[in-house]
Amino acid sequence: MSKTLLDLSALRFLIVDDSAEMRSLLLNMLFSLGAHNVLEAGDGAEALDIMGVNHVDVVLTDWMMTPVDGMEFTRTVRTDPKSRYQMIPIIMISGYTEAKNVAQARNAGVTEFLAKPVSPNALYHRIEEVILRPRQFVRTKTYTGPDRHRHDNDTYFGPLRREEDEALKVQRRLGKEENSEQSAETAETADSEA
């Protein structure tokens, strides 16, 4: 059975890009994929203004823009106490595709990264990912954004080498504490029953 389309008509998208060409391209792609409601901004500052007065469900943003680029925009959305959209899915679309750039974007709090050139298929799959497989949200002293682990935390037991593994380490510790509490409870119950 062939894969079917999600109904995107009730979602409102915001495209943030200083290139009118790219905005037009993304707008046409979204409409062809069934979206009906799309807002546009020429940079991060305009996007923040739009988000201040409009409901938005998903953001597609470029990286390099002035005066407010995609990274600063993302950090503001994620960490500004006044932000109504701290957990909104942000898909960054950029030609900066080196591993260090992708890591930088993830550390700023982007949900998905899409490399230029953009294809409709790649765009749809990033949108589908944020709709069907939303990630838990993490706040630490140094990071606010979606959980940067793509693997399933419940089933991944491998070594934690990355700097951003701190959240997962804490989760594991919490899990162990919970298990030891459960063991203690079981032991107490067994003692009282004995």
Place this chain on the structure above:
Amino acid sequence: MAGDANTNGGGGDDEAAEVEFTAPSFVLKAKAPPTTLPLSKAIAAAEAAVAELAQDYAQRASEQVAELDGAFAALPAAAHPRAAIEALFTMSHNIRGEGGTFGFPLATAVAASLCSILEGRNRADETLLEAIAVHIDSLKLVVSTPIAGDGGAQGAELMAGLRKVSLAIAPDGA
């Protein structure tokens, strides 16, 4: 959008690792239910829309390259060379991002090469100016011909030449 939050206060040795988790929100999943329409049909429609926009891309790209050329002409006399180079980088970066998307990956490759020689530069010496000029001439060729796709043997030859130029002016002399 907020879900249930779970805070690990930590304390003591764990203080630095204070983390708050919020469960994922499935609001969007409820707002975007599956349809019975085949995904392949929607993707084909989107690709057709892109193809239509791409028909005019060579003309639009010619205008972008002319703008780039104008900014380059002003670079030697620029009062603030770093800002002028950054402006060139931004223009090149836009061509880099758009070219491949509209069916001109060779334009993307040339613009990417131009970005790489501009990145981190504070001033424009003769060798850099020559290298920029070669790249802009290459872009003019790609968009005025126009050369869609990777340009085949001609594109490969062009890129091999630009690689030599880029290596020759690499800051570490590599």
